[in-house]
Amino acid sequence: MTATAGRAGGSALPAETEAAIAQVLEAADLDWAGGREEVERELRAHFEDGLATGTSPAELLRRFGDPVATGRRIARTRAAGYRTGRGAALGPRMRDWLSEPRRAARSLVRSPAFSLVVILTLALGVGANTAVFTVLDAVVFQDLPYAQPERLVRVYESRVEDPAALGFLRVPIFREYRSWDDVFESMAAIYTYREVGADLTDRDQPVRVTLVRVSAGYFETLGVAPQLGRTFREGESFGPGEAAESTGLIAPVAVISHRLWADHFGGDPGLVGRTVRLDDAPFQVVGVMPAGFVNPFGPEGDVWIPQDMRLGGSNNFGNSYLSAVGRLRPGITVAGAQERAETLSTAYGEREPEASYQYPRILPLQDDVVGATRADALDPRGRFPARAPDRLSERGQPFGCSRTGSR
Amino acid sequence: MTSWGHDENGEAWMTLEREWMRGAAPLAVLTLLERRAMYGYELVQALEAGSGGLLSMGQSTVYPLLYNLEARGHVHAVWREAPNGRRRKYYRATPAGRVWLERQRKQWTTLVTAMASLGVADAAAE
Numbered sequence: 356m357t358a359t360a361g362r363a364g365g366s367a368l369p370a371e372t373e374a375a376i377a378q379v380l381e382a383a384d385l386d387w388a389g390g391r392e393e394v395e396r397e398l399r400a401h402f403e404d405g406l407a408t409g410t411s412p413a414e415l416l417r418r419f420g421d422p423v424a425t426g427r428r429i430a431r432t433r434a435a436g437y438r439t440g441r442g443a444a445l446g447p448r449m450r451d452w453l454s455e456p457r458r459a460a461r462s463l464v465r466s467p468a469f470s471l472v473v474i475l476t477l478a479l480g481v482g483a484n485t486a487v488f489t490v491l492d493a494v495v496f497q498d499l500p501y502a503q504p505e506r507l508v509r510v511y512e513s514r515v516e517d518p519a520a521l522g523f524l525r526v527p528i529f530r531e532y533r534s535w536d537d538v539f540e541s542m543a544a545i546y547t548y549r550e551v552g553a554d555l556t557d558r559d560q561p562v563r564v565t566l567v568r569v570s571a572g573y574f575e576t577l578g579v580a581p582q583l584g585r586t587f588r589e590g591e592s593f594g595p596g597e598a599a600e601s602t603g604l605i606a607p608v609a610v611i612s613h614r615l616w617a618d619h620f621g622g623d624p625g626l627v628g629r630t631v632r633l634d635d636a637p638f639q640v641v642g643v644m645p646a647g648f649v650n651p652f653g654p655e656g657d658v659w660i661p662q663d664m665r666l667g668g669s670n671n672f673g674n675s676y677l678s679a680v681g682r683l684r685p686g687i688t689v690a691g692a693q694e695r696a697e698t699l700s701t702a703y704g705e706r707e708p709e710a711s712y713q714y715p716r717i718l719p720l721q722d723d724v725v726g727a728t729r730a731d732a733l734d735p736r737g738r739f740p741a742r743a744p745d746r747l748s749e750r751g752q753p754f755g756c757s758r759t760g761s762r
Numbered sequence: 763m764t765s766w767g768h769d770e771n772g773e774a775w776m777t778l779e780r781e782w783m784r785g786a787a788p789l790a791v792l793t794l795l796e797r798r799a800m801y802g803y804e805l806v807q808a809l810e811a812g813s814g815g816l817l818s819m820g821q822s823t824v825y826p827l828l829y830n831l832e833a834r835g836h837v838h839a840v841w842r843e844a845p846n847g848r849r850r851k852y853y854r855a856t857p858a859g860r861v862w863l864e865r866q867r868k869q870w871t872t873l874v875t876a877m878a879s880l881g882v883a884d885a886a887a888e
Contacts, residue, residue: 379822395803397825397851404803407846420820428826432833 369412372402374706375422382426384458385433394429499651499721502578503682504547507720508689509652510679515712523548524677526670527707532679532715535699538692542681543573546662547653553633555619555658564618566633567656570664574610574634574644576682577651584627584642586610587661597667610659611637613646633658651724672709680720693717787827789870792855792863795837801850802828828853836862 368376376398385391405415408611419425432449463470501507511521512528524532524544533542546568554561571592574581591606609631611620620626630637649655662677663670693716700714794800794808805828806821831837836859844850855863 393851394825400801400848400850401803401806401821401825403848404801404846404850418821420821420822424824428823429829432826432829552811729860 368402368406370400371403371412371416372406375416375419376402377449378422379426379429382423383429383433384426385429402473439714499724500579500647500649501651504721505650505719506540506683507577508681508683508692509719509720509723510681511716511718512675512713515714515717518716521716523675525675525678526664526677528710528713529677530593530664530666530678531703531707531710532681532696534685535669535696536684538684538687538695538699539681540684541572541576542679543576544570544662544664544677544679545573545650545653546676547678548676550654553692554635555615556632556635564615564657565654567650567654567659568662569659570662573659573680576680578682578728579645579648581642582613582645583624584610584640586642587659592664593663594665596665598663598665598670599668603662603663603760604660604670605665606661607636607640608661609633610642610656611640612642612644612649615657617646618642623634633660651720653678681717689717689719787823788831789863789866791824791827792831792836792859792866795853796855796860796863799852799854801852804850805853826866831859834862835859 367373376395379398380391380395383391383394385394401419402412405418410418427633449593499507510524510532512524513520513522526544529542529544533539551566551568552563553566555564569587571587571589574586580586585612587608588606591608594605596605611626616622616626626640627642628639630639632638639660644659664737682691687695696715696717700710704711704713790809790813791805794812796806800808802824803821806824809824828837828839832839832853837853838856839851839853841849841851844852865878
């Protein structure tokens with residue numbers, strides 16, 4: 356610190372007295388301009404008055420005493436509550452608020468290497484905290500993006516001999532569960548057994564899209580309406596008629612995602628009703644979902660097509676391949692639904708021998724979707740989910756497989 | 763420690779132990795500022811002259827002391843022009859400072875009376 360730095364008015368003093376003032380100010384470490392300036396002005400006045408009496412600078416300094424000790428006393432006094440300058444009109448706390456950032460800024464400027472370390476450390480800390488909060492926000496705090504998500508459940512098929520196992524549903528079993536309208540307001544199937552892709556070939560260059568098969572009532576169960584057009588009709592998924600031995604479609608219709616509509620079709624409002632080609636097969640676009648719609652589990656879809664839910668063919672008791680989401684009737688709790696479903700399941704098993712020893716397991720959809728991820732996110736040991744929420748949760752791939760080949 | 767001696771002119775001097783000075787200095791400063799407002803150097807000179815040099819502490823010591831009294835609300839400071847035409851920071855005792863000073867005076871009086879009763883004052887004078 357130099358004697359002239361921040362000089363607070365007055366005439367120039369002998370160098371040794373300037374140095375003494377500088378020592379006081381340095382030791383006092385006054386941390387805001389007003390206080391520092393005021394003390395400096397006062398000390399300068401002191402030496403001016405002393406010199407005016409004809410006292411030599413050396414004698415003045417001898418009488419003045421130890422400047423460093425004086426500075427330290429001023430610092431202690433300040434710490435005890437003394438403030439001067441523009442901070443004096445403010446309360447002590449407000450003055451602290453003003454002074455501490457200035458003190459910090461001066462310290463950082465004095466030590467650039469240390470400052471760099473501090474800034475990098477803060478940046479890393481802020482970044483890590485942001486990442487953690489982003490995960491927690493997505494996994495823990497945010498509700499699922501569906502209407503009345505607390506009424507949504509994931510429905511598994513379980514077995515009496517292994518209650519802990521959660522399995523894919525067979526089509527006949529699914530249809531039975533779906534008919535329990537004192538439990539479910541609606542219920543829908545989604546094919547998550549395997550991720551399916553298709554080439555969108557309506558342009559010169561094919562575009563690979565993710566194809567998701569869902570039953571009629573899927574979007575309605577989630578409570579999300581299409582932005583354009585419609586969703587699947589009952590007959591496009593449940594018949595009439597019987598299913599074939601191999602994968603088939605009752606109706607070649609498709610609902611597409613907002614992203615595909617915007618990016619590939621340029622947000623064309625006239626797209627609904629037109630035919631597009633998926634793996635060279637024609638599909639009529641009947642609807643466009645709103646931006647942000649995602650499947651609660653399974654792949655993130657670009658195109659949804661109706662799952663053949665008719666009985667017969669490969670849709671038999673030997674083929675477990677469906678995932679299911681249900682919406683409970685208003686007023687029905689998950690526990691109540693589970694209890695009622697077990698009773699109905701027992702009765703069903705008595706009249707349908709191939710349905711014996713099964714019963715549904717009903718879990719809140721929120722817990723099912725984020726359960727494992729939530730546990731990871733809250734794990735104090737710092738294990739982190741790879742993405743959040745993981746739509747293909749551990750429960751997203753239940754036990755069970757098709758005896759006749761997956762569909 | 764307290765010490766006695768003579769300066770180069772043969773005049774007697776004595777310095778007080780730090781603890782004595784710590785107790786006496788604020789009382790002495792506030793007593794002077796109760797009479798009239800003073801700025802720093804003026805106050806230093808008045809202390810030296812008024813105490814026969816006994817309270818001629820390092821002159822710089824008076825500033826932290828004044829800041830402390832100001833922080834406690836016992837003195838109020840204002841910058842104004844001094845007789846020499848320059849602006850100086852004048853300190854004066856506040857009403858709260860006067861109340862505090864009165865209490866301190868009573869304590870000092872009581873202490874001195876008690877010490878005198880014990881013969882301490884007489885012994886010190888000998």
